[in-house]
Amino acid sequence: MPPPVGHIKANCDVAMSNEVRDAMAAVILRNSKGEVVDGAVLKGFKVDSVLQGELQAIRLACAMGRWKKTKVGKA
Numbered sequence: 257m258p259p260p261v262g263h264i265k266a267n268c269d270v271a272m273s274n275e276v277r278d279a280m281a282a283v284i285l286r287n288s289k290g291e292v293v294d295g296a297v298l299k300g301f302k303v304d305s306v307l308q309g310e311l312q313a314i315r316l317a318c319a320m321g322r323w324k325k326t327k328v329g330k331a
Contacts, residue, residue, distance in 0.1 A: 258290040266317035270309035281313035
């Protein structure tokens with residue numbers, strides 16, 4: 257479901273290896289038309305739990321949202 261006009265929606269997730277605790281987070285930002293406007297991947301960080309990995313993905317999404325708002329004026 258796309259966000260309202262003038263807003264950006266972030267979809268984020270994490271993938272991790274159970275054996276060595278390496279994780280990777282990915283974020284995609286979409287506009288009100290559902291079009292991808294930006295994306296990013298954060299690789300090679302260590303986590304002790306899935307929750308820590310998910311929180312890193314959310315943190316990346318928030319940072320991207322703040323950067324987009326600053327860059328384009330209104331997200």
